[in-house]
Amino acid sequence: MTASSNPVLKCRSASTGLVTKAARLSVAPMMDWTDRHCRFVHRLLSQQTLLYTEMVTAPALVRGGALHLLDFSSQEHPVALQLGGSDAEELSQAARLGAQAGYDEINLNCGCPSDRVQSGTFGAVLMKDPARVADCVAAMRDAVDVEVTVKCRIGVDDQDPERVLPEFLQAIHAAGCRRVTIHARKAWLQGLSPKENRDIPPLDYDLVHRMKNAFPDLHVSINGGITSLEQAKTQLDAGLDGVMIGRAAYHQPTDILAQADAMIFGSGQVADPIDVVHKMVPYVENHLAEGGRLHQITRHMLGLFAGRPGARAWRRALSEGAVHDGAGPEVMLQALDSIAPLAEV
Numbered sequence: 001m002t003a004s005s006n007p008v009l010k011c012r013s014a015s016t017g018l019v020t021k022a023a024r025l026s027v028a029p030m031m032d033w034t035d036r037h038c039r040f041v042h043r044l045l046s047q048q049t050l051l052y053t054e055m056v057t058a059p060a061l062v063r064g065g066a067l068h069l070l071d072f073s074s075q076e077h078p079v080a081l082q083l084g085g086s087d088a089e090e091l092s093q094a095a096r097l098g099a100q101a102g103y104d105e106i107n108l109n110c111g112c113p114s115d116r117v118q119s120g121t122f123g124a125v126l127m128k129d130p131a132r133v134a135d136c137v138a139a140m141r142d143a144v145d146v147e148v149t150v151k152c153r154i155g156v157d158d159q160d161p162e163r164v165l166p167e168f169l170q171a172i173h174a175a176g177c178r179r180v181t182i183h184a185r186k187a188w189l190q191g192l193s194p195k196e197n198r199d200i201p202p203l204d205y206d207l208v209h210r211m212k213n214a215f216p217d218l219h220v221s222i223n224g225g226i227t228s229l230e231q232a233k234t235q236l237d238a239g240l241d242g243v244m245i246g247r248a249a250y251h252q253p254t255d256i257l258a259q260a261d262a263m264i265f266g267s268g269q270v271a272d273p274i275d276v277v278h279k280m281v282p283y284v285e286n287h288l289a290e291g292g293r294l295h296q297i298t299r300h301m302l303g304l305f306a307g308r309p310g311a312r313a314w315r316r317a318l319s320e321g322a323v324h325d326g327a328g329p330e331v332m333l334q335a336l337d338s339i340a341p342l343a344e345v
Contacts, residue, residue, distance in 0.1 A: 016106070018065065018078055020219060023219065024242050024264055026080075027049060027052060028052060029258075030246055033049070033250050034054050036213040037051075040131075041253065045271045046260040047266075048261045048265045050079070051076055052081075055083070056084070061098075067101075068226075081107065082108075082151070083109065086122040086129075096143045099144040099146050107151055123310050124153050133175075141175070149179040149180060153185060153186060165207065167215075169218065173218055182211065185203055188203070203224055205235070208240070219242065226244075230268050236264070241283060252303055254306065258273065277332050281295070282322070284297055293322075297321045301318065302314075309339070310339040311339075314336075
């Protein structure tokens, strides 16, 4: 499915003000997880939370012509495109493609520690070269009208975060970046796997708060180790501008997102995951009509009822039923039989 072949995939970008407000809470870009199907589910749970794509590499778009990676539904707004790369000209071209596709924000990845990303000289390794990052930000900003942002770590390897993080923020701020998300851990480029880099390096929330004080006109969001809306609200109440939640939002999407509009943004209804399943039916039918498979969508719905009676049976029914040839939305609807109504919980 492409933006040109399906009218729901092209739409007008939201205003910068709307996106900045949405950045009060966001779902982290996560490889193999936050694809367009995942984002559609998340949007049904929260109308206001900012959603991010998986990281898309600039070379894939510019040299590889993989524009299908930009496909998304108009209902996902506000939604941001995260780019990976380190060549300013190539990133500017990729940013332009993203803006033309309708994304509300273009984000530069300076935080991913995987070997594959390092080999392309982007991701967390860019923490070692703030001047290059600044050049990339400036080139991207010159290419697009939507906001250009950065996601980074507090440092890598043996760097001293107290020194390198303010230098990094000063460089991107001077280049025109006005919004940054800081994963409050170092990344170890050698010796730790990407998974270990999400857990083993200690969190330093205090440093992120000091950076907000040092750069008061920079919109600072914090990421790392936050697993509930209560924790997110604590960070916001302490003076940060935004909170980004990753794995918890994926594995327990209802816990994180269903109450987000009311609790974090102060308006909106609390979403019922049973209603979400029913609202997914037309989306699933459209996907199947385009030649897709049910499990490509339902794999992102396994955690909808996490912690609720019947959740295990729900996951089993989807996991086993969605992979069969010809499987359709009836698999989801039948799986709902295992879920107790809220009044019985």
